[in-house]
Amino acid sequence: MSKNSNGEITKLKLQLNKIKKKPSGVKRKIDDDIFNIDPITDDEEEPVIKTGAVKPHRLCPYLDTINRQILDFDFEKLCSVSLSRINVYACLVCGKYFQGRGTNTHAYTHSVAESHHVFLNLLTLKFYCLPDNYEIVDSSLDDIKYVLNPTFTSEQIRQLDTSDKLSRAIDGTLYLPGIVGLNNIKANDYCNVILQALSHVQPLRDYFLREINYARVKRPPGDSSFLLVQRFGELMRKLWNPRNFKAHVSPHEMLQAVVLWSRKKFQFTEQGDPIDFLSWFLNALHLALNGSKKPDSSIVYKTFLGSMNIRSRKIPPVDLEEAQRAALQLTDEYREQVTTSPFLYLTCDLPPPPLFKDEIMENIIPQVNLYQLLTKFNNDSEKEYKTYKENFLKRFEITKLPPYLILYIKRFTKNTFFVEKNPTIVNFPVKNVDFGDILTPEVKAQHKHTTYDLVANIVHDGEPSKGTYRVHVLQKGTGKWYEMQDLHVTDILPQMITLTEAYIQIYELKREPESNR
Numbered sequence: 202m203s204k205n206s207n208g209e210i211t212k213l214k215l216q217l218n219k220i221k222k223k224p225s226g227v228k229r230k231i232d233d234d235i236f237n238i239d240p241i242t243d244d245e246e247e248p249v250i251k252t253g254a255v256k257p258h259r260l261c262p263y264l265d266t267i268n269r270q271i272l273d274f275d276f277e278k279l280c281s282v283s284l285s286r287i288n289v290y291a292c293l294v295c296g297k298y299f300q301g302r303g304t305n306t307h308a309y310t311h312s313v314a315e316s317h318h319v320f321l322n323l324l325t326l327k328f329y330c331l332p333d334n335y336e337i338v339d340s341s342l343d344d345i346k347y348v349l350n351p352t353f354t355s356e357q358i359r360q361l362d363t364s365d366k367l368s369r370a371i372d373g374t375l376y377l378p379g380i381v382g383l384n385n386i387k388a389n390d391y392c393n394v395i396l397q398a399l400s401h402v403q404p405l406r407d408y409f410l411r412e413i414n415y416a417r418v419k420r421p422p423g424d425s426s427f428l429l430v431q432r433f434g435e436l437m438r439k440l441w442n443p444r445n446f447k448a449h450v451s452p453h454e455m456l457q458a459v460v461l462w463s464r465k466k467f468q469f470t471e472q473g474d475p476i477d478f479l480s481w482f483l484n485a486l487h488l489a490l491n492g493s494k495k496p497d498s499s500i501v502y503k504t505f506l507g508s509m510n511i512r513s514r515k516i517p518p519v520d521l522e523e524a525q526r527a528a529l530q531l532t533d534e535y536r537e538q539v540t541t542s543p544f545l546y547l548t549c550d551l552p553p554p555p556l557f558k559d560e561i562m563e564n565i566i567p568q569v570n571l572y573q574l575l576t577k578f579n580n581d582s583e584k585e586y587k588t589y590k591e592n593f594l595k596r597f598e599i600t601k602l603p604p605y606l607i608l609y610i611k612r613f614t615k616n617t618f619f620v621e622k623n624p625t626i627v628n629f630p631v632k633n634v635d636f637g638d639i640l641t642p643e644v645k646a647q648h649k650h651t652t653y654d655l656v657a658n659i660v661h662d663g664e665p666s667k668g669t670y671r672v673h674v675l676q677k678g679t680g681k682w683y684e685m686q687d688l689h690v691t692d693i694l695p696q697m698i699t700l701t702e703a704y705i706q707i708y709e710l711k712r713e714p715e716s717n718r
Contacts, residue, residue, distance in 0.1 A: 256335060256336070257335070257336040257337070257338040259337075259338050259339060261318075261319070261330050261337045261339065263318040263319050263330060264319065264337070264339060264341065264342075266293075266294050266317070266318065266319060267293045267294065267319055267342075267345075268293070268294055268295070268296070269344075269345065269371050269446055270371050270372065270446070271295065271296040272291070272293065272296050272345065272348070272446060273296060273447075273451070274291070274323070274348060274349045275384075275439070275450060275451035275452075275453055275454065276451065276453050276454070277453060277454055277457060278298065278323045278324075278454075279298060280298055280299055280300035280307055281297050281298050281299065281307075282299065282300070282307045283300050283307060285300045287300065288300055288301050288322075288324075289322075289323050289324070290302060290308045290320040290321060290322055290323065290329070291320065291321045291323055292308070292311060292312075292317050292319075292320055293317075293319045293320065293321055293328075293345065294315075294317035294318070294319060295315070295317060297311070298323070299311050299320075302320065302329055302331055302334060304332075308320055308331060309331055309332055312331035312332050313331075313332055318330050318331055318332075318333075319337065321345065321346075321349070323349065326346050326349065326350060328342055344444060347442075347444055348442070348444065348445060348446055350438075351438040351439060351441075351442040351444070352412075352438075353410045353411060353438065353441070355411075358407050358410055358411070361378070361379070361406075361441065361678070362403065362677040362678060363677070363678055364678045365377075365676075365678040365679040366443075366678075368443045368444065368445065370445060370446060370447050370448045371446045371447065372447070374447070374448040375448075376445075376448040376690075377676055377678075377679070377683075378440075378441045378442065378443045379400060379401065379440055379441050379674075379676065380674070380676055380683050380685070380690055381440055381445070381448055381449055381450055381690065382448070382449040382450070382685060382687060382688035382689060382690050383396065383397060383449070383450055383451070383452050383685075383687060383688070384449060384450070384451040384452065384453075384687065384688060385687040385688070386451075386453065386456065386469045386470075387469055387470045388469065388470055388471055388472045388473075389452070389456055389469035390472075390669055390670045390671075390686070390687055391472060391473045391474065391475045391478060391670050392452070392456060392459065392467065392469065392473070392475075392478055393452065393670075393672075393685075393687060394475055394659045394670045394671065394672040394685075394705075395475050395478055395479050395482065395659070395705075396436065396452060396455070397440075397657075397672045397674060397685055398657035398659060398672050398674065398705070398707055400436075400437055400440050400441070401656055401657055401674045401675065401707075402504060402605055402656070402657075402707060402709075403709070404500060404503065404504045404604065404605075405500060405501070405504055406437060406441070408500045409433060409434040409437040409438070410434075410437060410438055410441060412434055412438075414500075415430055415434065415490060418430070418489075418490055418491055419491075420489070420491070426462055426485070426488070426489045427489050428458050428461075428462070429458045429459070429462050429485055429486065429489050430486060430489045430490060432454050432455045432457075432458040433455060433486065435454065435455075436450065436452055436454075436455045448690075449688050456469045459478075459482070462485060463481060463485075466481070467481065472666075474613075475659055475670060475704065475705055476546075476609050476704075476705060479546070479607070479705065480545065480546070483501050483505065483545050484501075484545075486499070486501050487499045487501040487502060496543075501545075503604075504603065504604055504605050505545045505546070505603050505604075505605055505606075505607060506543055506544070506545060506603055507543070507544050507545075507547075507599065507601050507602055507603040507606070508541060508542070508543050508544070508599075508600045508601040509541070509542055509544060509578065509597055509598055509599045509600055509601075510539055510540070510541055510542075510580075510597075510598040510600055511539070511540050511541075511542050511595060511596075511597055511598075512537050512538070512539050512580075512595065512596040512597075512598070513537070513538055513540070513586075513593050513594065513595045513596075514535060514536065514537040514538070514593065514594050515534060515535045515591060515592070515593055516585070516591075516592040516593065516594060517529045517530060517535060541600070545607065546607035546608065546609050546705075547578065547606070547607070547608055547609065548609045548611055549571075549574040549575065549577065549608055549609065549610050549611065550574070550577060550584070550611055551569065551574070551610065551611060551612065551623045551625045551627075552567070552569055552625065553623070554567055554623055554624060554625060555567060566624055566625075566626060567624075567625045567626070568625065568626045568627075568628055569625055569626070569627055569628070570627075570628050570629075571627055571628060571629035571630075571634070572638065572639075574610070574627065575636070575638075575639045576639065577597060578597045578598070578599050578639050579598075579638075579639040579640075579641075580596055580597070580598035580641055581596070582596065583595065583596050584596075598641060598644070599636075599639065599640060599644065600644055601644075601647075602636055602640075602648060602651060602710070603710075604709070604710045605656075605707060605708065605709055605710070606636065606653055606707070606708045606710070607705065607706070607707050607708075608705070608706040608707075608708070609704075609705055610627055610703055610704055610705070610706070611623075612624075612625075612661065612702065612704060613665055619665075620665040620666065621665065622661075622664070622665045622668075624702060626700065626701075626702065627703050628699060629655070629699060629703065629706070630655075630699075631654070631655045631682075631695045631698060631699070632654050632655070633652055633654065633711075634652065634653045634654070634655070634708060635651055635652050635653075636651050636652075636653060636708075637651030637652070650710055650711060650712055652710075652711045653708035653709060653710055653711065654675075654708065654709050654711055655675070655698075655706060655707070655708055655709075656674065656675050656707050656708065656709045657672060657673065657674050657675070657705075657706065657707040658672065658673040658674075658698055658701070658703055658705075658706050658707075659671075659672045659673075659703070659704050659705040659706070660672070660673070660701040660702055660703060660704060661702055661704045662702070669686070670686075670704070671684060671685065671686035672684070672685050672686075673685075673693060673698050673701075682694070682695050682698060
């Protein structure tokens, strides 16, 4: 074979190699084009776009479909179809909650079926348009975001007790922040009055109006009792929100947390006792805030905790002779014992009502002065307490008065057959109640101020088992008193408050000097 033929064969081999390499190059080009094509085509389904890849748009043609009058963020944040609490969105057209925003989610299906396009993520507070799935950035939606999660600055909190400015709801109703009704779901008025009263205790209110105050509290792994603190903070901020869409608030989420963490001891479908709920709620808040036995370990103890000395001595049996009783009283068992006890509220005992009617055959409504009830704590009055086998005489001496003093006027007594209510009217002043009169001189010298003003008064009306509760609160900005019973809010004269059957009262310590009163 000649050299020319050998050269031609070599050229042919090189051309064949080039042809074999071409498909790999074409394939590489095709692979590169896959990432550059438009993800939405006529013959393909729209791919599910990740949340992080959503681009914000400042212009949305559906913002005029938002219906602010039906928006209600007071209820539990769960999907109305799947009942899931994860990734829940609120439809701003109909107000319902749905899960997710991808192509196979309930929110996406709702947007396509009902032509509702604007949704709000209840956790991230971001707005989205479905089914186009883009984020909406518009300052006109800030009012909706504020209703869902109200926030307060330190300056705004300082002005709450000095401002008398009325706020206007979407329907035109005028209301004062803090003086708004609470919805009665069925029989939770006993909880409502406590929540309303506590919302007007200034240190407690100021603490929970700023979420940063308790956001750093860490609970042990697996302990979710902190949910009670979060729900109470949310309710407090909604009660004092000056930009609410409506002039009332529903405590649904708060009551759900109460039912859960009280192990159904307190429910909103059955009537309960406010003092039982108050005692449990304050202690539960204290523990959830990592409180201990120290007086300053939580905002609850800083506000309400006082202390007293309890002197108790055992009474010898009555059937013994005088010499035997005298001998027993010399033993350690029958000597007076002193114990120091903290308290969150003081229990005042009413005198028993009269058994007989007057000369015109009408029941006499007895009256008693508040100072007469407080003599129980002056270290002089002895009260007998009976147990199953033994009797004790006890004296109470208050050693420290708290900044906010809670009085519980014991109106109900239980016996074997039924619960009886004492209708005695307690006469009390609304301002300048001096609790220094019940302190011993040594203890009084340790207190710079002992004068208190009433800030909340809880009243029970009706029979023991079928009665209802209402609360009177002082709006410091206007200086007026308001009566709240569930959704009903009316102003009331302070002279009328003293004529009611008071059940629980909250007094605030006056720190001004005597000359300024």
